[in-house]
């Protein structure tokens with residue numbers, strides 16, 4: 590695994606590089622394809638995602654390799670001051686919706702457990718801001 594995603598797929602706890610180990614291959618393939626096609630803005634990775642650098646089979650191979658890696662548990666954590674509130678929100682607003690969507694079709698839903706707090710926060714902020722006009726929706 591080149592660069593700062595780290596050999597064990599752990600990324601960086603400061604949230605600049607996501608943790609990829611244990612992520613669903615479907616999600617990884619979609620994200621790589623989206624970066625390649627410019628649907629997912631990622632200037633650092635874009636030059637490495639082109640067809641002349643990595644072909645479709647190689648994307649699939651790397652995705653399966655990462656999916657099978659063990660999720661490291663030393664991911665970047667948040668302050669931990671509102672865990673009960675976070676749990677309640679996840680239970681009420683996220684979990685059932687994610688289950689339902691997964692049942693309805695072969696939904697590409699990322700595994701978010703063990704992801705770096707700062708990366709996750711940034712993705713959620715990007716999604717929130719996208720609805721206010723910034724065109725960079727992320728997981």
Ligand code: HEM
Pocket residue numbers: 590591592593594605606607609616617620621624629630631633634637643651652727
């Ligand atoms: C085959 C090699 C690689 C694979 C499979 C891979 C996979 C991924 C995936 C699935 C994401 C999450 C999608 C996203 O957040 O946009 C990601 C994010 C990222 N990758 Fe890679 N990557 C690879 C190589 C690289 C390289 C070589 C660089 C840097 C030179 C890089 C830099 C980044 C950065 C900075 C992000 C975070 C983007 C953000 O959220 O702002 N990646 N990568």
